[in-house]
Amino acid sequence: MPKVLIQFAHPALSKSRVQKTLIHYCQNIEGVTFNDLYEQYPDLYIDIKREKELLLQHDIIILQHPFFWYSGPAIIKQWLDLALEYNWAYGPNGKALIGKKILNAISCGSRKEAYSTTGLHQHPLTDFLLPFKQTASLCKMEYLPPFVIHSAHKLTQPAIEKYGEQYAAILKALVSGIITTDDLQKLEYLNDLHSSAGITETV
Amino acid sequence: MQESFFFQAMIYLASAVIMVPLAKKSGLGSVLGYLIAGIIIGPACLKFIGKEGEDLMHFAEFGVVMMLFVIGLELEPSRLWRMRKAIAGMGGLQVLITTFLIAGIGILLHVDWRQALALGMIISMSSTAIVLQSLNEKGLMKSAAGESSFAVLLFQDIAVIPMLALFPFLAPPQAAGTGSTAHTETGWVKTLPAWEQTLVVLGAVIAVIVVGRYLVRPAFRIIAKTGMREMFTATVLLLVVGIAVLMTTVGLSPALGTFLAGVVLANSEYRHELESDIDPFKGLLLGLFFIAVGASIDFNLIMEKPLLILGLVLGVMCLKMLVLLFLGRIFKISNAQNFLFSFGLCQVGEFAFVLFSFSSQEGILSKEITDSMIAVVAISMGLTPLVMLINEKLIQPRLCKGSEPVNEREHDVADEDNQVIIAGYGHFGSTVGRLLNASNIGTTVLDIDSDSVDRLRRMGFKVYYGDASRHDLLAIAGAHKAKLIIIAISDEVKRLEMIETIKKHFPSLRMLVRSTNRYDAYNLMNAGMLHIYRETIDTSLRVGVDAMKLLGHPAHEANRWAKTFFIEDEKRLKYLSSIRTDEEYVIAVRRNTEEMEATLLADRELWGNRANDAWEIEGDGDGGR
Numbered sequence: 022m023p024k025v026l027i028q029f030a031h032p033a034l035s036k037s038r039v040q041k042t043l044i045h046y047c048q049n050i051e052g053v054t055f056n057d058l059y060e061q062y063p064d065l066y067i068d069i070k071r072e073k074e075l076l077l078q079h080d081i082i083i084l085q086h087p088f089f090w091y092s093g094p095a096i097i098k099q100w101l102d103l104a105l106e107y108n109w110a111y112g113p114n115g116k117a118l119i120g121k122k123i124l125n126a127i128s129c130g131s132r133k134e135a136y137s138t139t140g141l142h143q144h145p146l147t148d149f150l151l152p153f154k155q156t157a158s159l160c161k162m163e164y165l166p167p168f169v170i171h172s173a174h175k176l177t178q179p180a181i182e183k184y185g186e187q188y189a190a191i192l193k194a195l196v197s198g199i200i201t202t203d204d205l206q207k208l209e210y211l212n213d214l215h216s217s218a219g220i221t222e223t224v
Numbered sequence: 225m226q227e228s229f230f231f232q233a234m235i236y237l238a239s240a241v242i243m244v245p246l247a248k249k250s251g252l253g254s255v256l257g258y259l260i261a262g263i264i265i266g267p268a269c270l271k272f273i274g275k276e277g278e279d280l281m282h283f284a285e286f287g288v289v290m291m292l293f294v295i296g297l298e299l300e301p302s303r304l305w306r307m308r309k310a311i312a313g314m315g316g317l318q319v320l321i322t323t324f325l326i327a328g329i330g331i332l333l334h335v336d337w338r339q340a341l342a343l344g345m346i347i348s349m350s351s352t353a354i355v356l357q358s359l360n361e362k363g364l365m366k367s368a369a370g371e372s373s374f375a376v377l378l379f380q381d382i383a384v385i386p387m388l389a390l391f392p393f394l395a396p397p398q399a400a401g402t403g404s405t406a407h408t409e410t411g412w413v414k415t416l417p418a419w420e421q422t423l424v425v426l427g428a429v430i431a432v433i434v435v436g437r438y439l440v441r442p443a444f445r446i447i448a449k450t451g452m453r454e455m456f457t458a459t460v461l462l463l464v465v466g467i468a469v470l471m472t473t474v475g476l477s478p479a480l481g482t483f484l485a486g487v488v489l490a491n492s493e494y495r496h497e498l499e500s501d502i503d504p505f506k507g508l509l510l511g512l513f514f515i516a517v518g519a520s521i522d523f524n525l526i527m528e529k530p531l532l533i534l535g536l537v538l539g540v541m542c543l544k545m546l547v548l549l550f551l552g553r554i555f556k557i558s559n560a561q562n563f564l565f566s567f568g569l570c571q572v573g574e575f576a577f578v579l580f581s582f583s584s585q586e587g588i589l590s591k592e593i594t595d596s597m598i599a600v601v602a603i604s605m606g607l608t609p610l611v612m613l614i615n616e617k618l619i620q621p622r623l624c625k626g627s628e629p630v631n632e633r634e635h636d637v638a639d640e641d642n643q644v645i646i647a648g649y650g651h652f653g654s655t656v657g658r659l660l661n662a663s664n665i666g667t668t669v670l671d672i673d674s675d676s677v678d679r680l681r682r683m684g685f686k687v688y689y690g691d692a693s694r695h696d697l698l699a700i701a702g703a704h705k706a707k708l709i710i711i712a713i714s715d716e717v718k719r720l721e722m723i724e725t726i727k728k729h730f731p732s733l734r735m736l737v738r739s740t741n742r743y744d745a746y747n748l749m750n751a752g753m754l755h756i757y758r759e760t761i762d763t764s765l766r767v768g769v770d771a772m773k774l775l776g777h778p779a780h781e782a783n784r785w786a787k788t789f790f791i792e793d794e795k796r797l798k799y800l801s802s803i804r805t806d807e808e809y810v811i812a813v814r815r816n817t818e819e820m821e822a823t824l825l826a827d828r829e830l831w832g833n834r835a836n837d838a839w840e841i842e843g844d845g846d847g848g849r
Contacts, residue, residue, distance in 0.1 A: 034778045059780035088840070130840045142840070170621075 022082075023198050025053045027126075030086040030094045032059055039128045039173045039181055040087065045184035047085075050107060052196035060094045065099050066148035072104040073117070081122045081195055084153070086172070088129035091142075101156060110160045115218040122202065123157045124165035124211065125150055126188070128173040136171075147209065163202060168211040190215045235272045239265045240511050253361055255354050260512050262518020275520050281516035284575060287509025288353045290502055292381070292479040295356065295374070296425045297499050298484020304487055308377050314372055314555055315379020318569075321547050322348035326540075330377050338394040341371050343597070345387050346580060347540055351573035352479070353510055354608050359568065362691065363715055368557050369564035376548075376569060376600045381480050388475070388582065395586045395599035421475070428474040432467055432481055436488030444494050454661075457501045464502065521602040525595060536600045537607070545570040558675055560623040560689075567615040571604040620689070642666040645701055645709040645733075647692035647722065649680060652738055652759065653712030654767050657685070670703050672713075693722040695729040703730045711737045716744050723751050746801035748786070765790055788827050792820050 031040045048055050051145060056075060062068070075080065086093045108114040129146070136146040150167060157164035168191060170176075170184050191214055194200055198213070208214060239261035247257025265272040269282075271282075291332055304538050316546050319624050323344035330340025355373055358367070364370045383773050440463065446458050454493065464482050472482035487496060492639045545566045552562030580601075581592045644660060646653045649671040669685065670692040680687040690697040691693060703709065709726060724734055736755040739745040765786040772782035796816050 032780055035781065059776060063779035063783035135840075 022052060022196060023080035024078065025081045025083060025192060025195055026075055027053060027055045027083045028058060028100065029055060030058045030096045030099070030100075032094050032096070034059070037087065037128070038076055038178070038182070039106075039176065040085075042178075042181045042185045043126075043128070043170075043188055044187040045083065047192055050189065050192050050196065053192055058100060058172075059094075062096065062099075065096055067096075067100055069103050069106070072100065073106070073109065073150065075117060076104065076110075076121075076137045079121070081124075081165075083124055083126050083168075086125040086128075087115050088127045088146075088149075105156070105160060119161040120163070122163045122165050123153070124167055125153055125180055126168040126211075127172040131171060133169075133171045150205070154182050164200065166208045166211050187212060187215050232273070235265055236512065236515060240515065244511070253358055253609050253613070254511075255361075255514055256606075257356050258514030258750070259518040259609070260605045262515035263521060264518075265515070266519030266521070268521065268523040281513060281520060281574075281577065284513035284516050285578075286478075287506055287511075287513045288574060289482050290464055290506035291353065291356060293464050293482035293486040294499055294506055296483040296488075296503060297486055297490050297495050300490045301487055307371065309377035310372060310555070311379050313619070314551055315376045315383075317551055317554075318376050318547060319348045319380060319383050321346075321393055321551075322544055325543060325547065329543075331357060336396070337591055338396060339593070342391065342394050342579075342583050343593075345390075346576045346583070346597070347572050348545070349380050349384070349573040349575040349579070350377060350544075350569040351571050351605050351608065352381065353513060354571065354605055355568050355573055357510060358609060358612055360703070363563070363718055364674055367561060367564075368675050369561040369568065372557060372561075372565050373553070373568055377424070378483070380573070380575070381477055381483070383474070384477050384579075385480070387579065387837060390588055391579075391583055394583075394588050396588070425474050425476060428470055428476065428481075428482065431470070432484050433488055436485045440489060441492055441494070444492075444497075448494075456497065459499045460498055461505065467500050517574070517602055517605050520598070521606060522595070522599045526601050526603075529596075533599055533603070535595060536596070537603045540572060540600060541570045541604055541607070541611070544572075558678060560620055560678070561675055563615055563619050563623060564612075567611050567619075568608070570611065571608040573599040573605070576601045577743065591677045642668045642702060643707045644668070644708045645670065645703060647709060647711050648672075648713030648738075649685070649687055650712070650714060651674065652714070653710065654685075656710055656712060668706070670697065670701055682741075693718055695724055695725045698726070699732065703733055706733060708734050708736060713738070714740075716740055716747070720747060720751060725750070727752070742800075743795060745797055749798065749801040761790065761793070785824060785828070788824055789820070790822050796820070 025211060029040075029044065031037055044055070047053060054075065058067075065095065079126060082091060086097055092098070105111065105118075106115075109117050127146075131141065133146075135141040138144065142149075147167065154164040158199060164207075174182070177203060191211055194214065205211065205214070240258060243261035243264070244254050247260060248254055256784075264270055267273070279375075307671060308531035323341070326344035326347050327340040330343055331337055335343070341627070355377060359365050359370045359373060365374070444456070444459065446456050449574045454534060463485065467481045467485050468478035471478040486718075489498060494638055548566035548569055552565050557565060577598065580589070580598055583589045584591060586592045644667045645667060646657050646667050646669045649669050651656060653669070653671075657669060659665050667686075669680075669687040670690050671680070672689070672691050677687050677689040688701065690701075692698065692711075695703075698709075703726070709730075711722055713719055713722070716739075723735060723737065726735060734755070736757065737748050737753050739748050739756050739758050740757060741760070745756050745758055768789075769779075769786045772785075773779050796819075798814055800809065800816065803812055
């Protein structure tokens with residue numbers, strides 16, 4: 022059974038309703054390890070050895086974070102910079118991560134429509150994830166579609182709870198290993214794997 | 225009468241003001257300065273003071289009483305208890321061995337055994353005033369030699385009491401009649417039977433402890449509330465003088481009584497206040513005492529029989545020194561420290577003056593003997609600072625491996641060309657040093673404690689022995705070439721001295737200074753320091769961060785609040801350092817605390833917003849708000 026590692030990053034968690042709820046739902050699932058990067062490394066001093074070991078012990082890596090300036094919070098970048106070492110994760114002898122899967126689980130403020138060629142951001146959200154995708158490719162990892170929560174700051178608490186349930190269901194499906202990645206690659210968002218009925222936005 | 229008093233005062237003050245800084249400047253120490261001042265204004269040179277110098281000496285001995293009070297204040301009971309072996313063992317053996325050796329030599333020279341024994345006891349005393357003042361000035365009180373010296377001196381202070389009680393029995397039978405008259409003068413207590421005397425003495429000691437423990441603190445609280453500083457000073461003086469009077473009445477040493485009171489008050493919140501109030505009195509009286517000693521050296525007598533007097537001085541000092549060296553060996557003091565200890569304590573002390581006058585009253589010693597011996601005692605005291613200087617300049621460099629290179633070091637240091645000098649290699653300095661060394665930055669380290677220098681050297685650290693506030697030593701350590709000096713010594717006063725020395729002699733050397741707390745930091749800022757490191761601030765903030773974490777706050781956020789707090793606190797420190805009066809300071813602190821809270825809150829708000837996903841919704845057009 023594949024093992025999931027959630028690399029979580031939010032610098033001001035006390036301010037985030039969505040992420041707090043997601044955390045509540047994704048913890049205590051068999052086969053899922055939750056690693057809070059800001060809690061573990063409050064001053065961004067990454068323990069490289071520990072992080073590499075965690076990567077080796079897991080098959081699916083989820084970068085769970087709010088969407089900051091079309092990317093992750095600073096510590097996500099810091100983690101990529103330090104943990105993905107030359108000749109370990111990539112390079113001629115970099116074979117440690119081959120075949121592992123990686124994806125982003127993102128909460129963002131804009132509606133889905135704002136992430137389109139005609140919307141405010143002029144690109145679909147997945148375009149902005151290109152650096153992550155290519156990073157995965159250099160490390161010979163498989164990049165999976167993202168899990169996305171739009172309009173994060175406008176959701177009612179019940180709606181957020183629904184997202185939480187959806188996230189938990191997806192995590193369980195990933196851990197069980199019953200779905201093939203070919204099925205997943207067909208999706209735009211990982212959310213589509215599991216019914217999102219009942220999730221509504223409020224104004 | 226009035227005029228003559230002012231004239232006298234002027235002479236004493238002027239001689240001290242001229243001689244002491246001169247002596248200090250030339251590295252001789254303040255004690256020698258006072259002594260020289262005394263010799264100059266005394267009968268030997270300018271003849272400004274004559275016989276009254278001796279009366280003055282008795283008055284000025286009160287400085288010793290105050291000094292022991294201050295020492296007591298710095299010595300918590302627990303520390304005193306830890307020193308009990310050194311006090312009883314080292315002190316006891318020193319007094320016993322010296323007494324019997326001197327007495328033995330006396331008997332061999334056909335002196336009456338009673339006289340020989342009295343002489344032995346008197347000579348076994350050392351000078352608390354000179355030794356402690358010198359050690360304090362050199363910052364050596366906490367070293368092994370300093371602690372041992374203190375233990376021995378303390379035992380001697382205690383030993384005076386049984387000695388005074390023993391002296392009447394040493395009087396030759398025919399002289400007993402004259403002696404008994406002296407008894408009636410020493411107070412009503414002596415007329416009591418022995419067991420009642422003992423009770424009275426015990427009662428007095430208990431009274432000092434009880435008063436110190438339960439009465440003094442509430443009394444000080446009331447006095448402190450009046451806000452009149454001079455009343456506080458007056459109360460402190462009253463306390464010390466009162467104890468001295470009580471002790472004298474019951475026949476105990478006043479120095480011992482005030483020392484006891486000091487120890488009792490060592491844990492009280494008024495400790496520093498007491499110390500700073502009594503300090504100027506103590507300093508001036510001690511100075512006066514040293515001047516009086518200088519003035520009382522009878523040069524006529526020395527001229528009459530120079531060989532005998534000088535022979536006695538050298539003989540006595542060498543003998544005492546050998547006994548001390550032997551004791552230091554037994555008690556396993558390292559060589560360098562042992563020499564400091566033995567050279568420091570080899571003089572005969574001020575108690576000798578008291579004991580000599582007492583013994584001539586009792587008719588134990590003839591006037592001829594006491595006169596010569598008083599000269600011997602005064603000279604030996606006068607020579608002490610010189611002897612200590614010889615030890616410091618000639619013997620220590622040879623003994624202490626750390627300072628060995630002081631002579632050869634020039635090339636030693638030049639080879640390394642270290643950019644950093646660290647002054648003081650205790651826990652603070654050595655941590656900095658280890659980090660720098662681990663980062664391949666060479667450091668030259670100076671430390672004043674020869675024991676820790678030895679230990680660190682054995683561990684493989686390059687540490688040099690020496691007083692880092694001396695500019696010549698800094699020059700040898702390469703202060704001209706170094707870029708930085710890290711001032712990590714623990715003594716606040718010494719740090720400020722060092723800063724002045726460096727400003728003057730090595731203006732291009734940048735200073736990073738340790739500071740005890742924020743008050744010390746104010747002083748350092750006022751001294752123009754830019755890089756000040758409060759000992760506890762980082763640790764305290766880390767505790768705060770961990771407390772928040774344990775309460776469930778996110779670590780990264782707690783970290784950020786602490787950092788913001790630190791930056792704000794440092795900023796405010798600069799502002800607060802410019803405030804002079806207490807009242808203003810309290811107001812400013814209160815206002816600053818409020819401002820600090822507001823700043824932290826504001827940062828939290830702003831940062832919280834910045835750190836959520838607000839960036840992408842502006843002008844989004846999809847929101848209703």
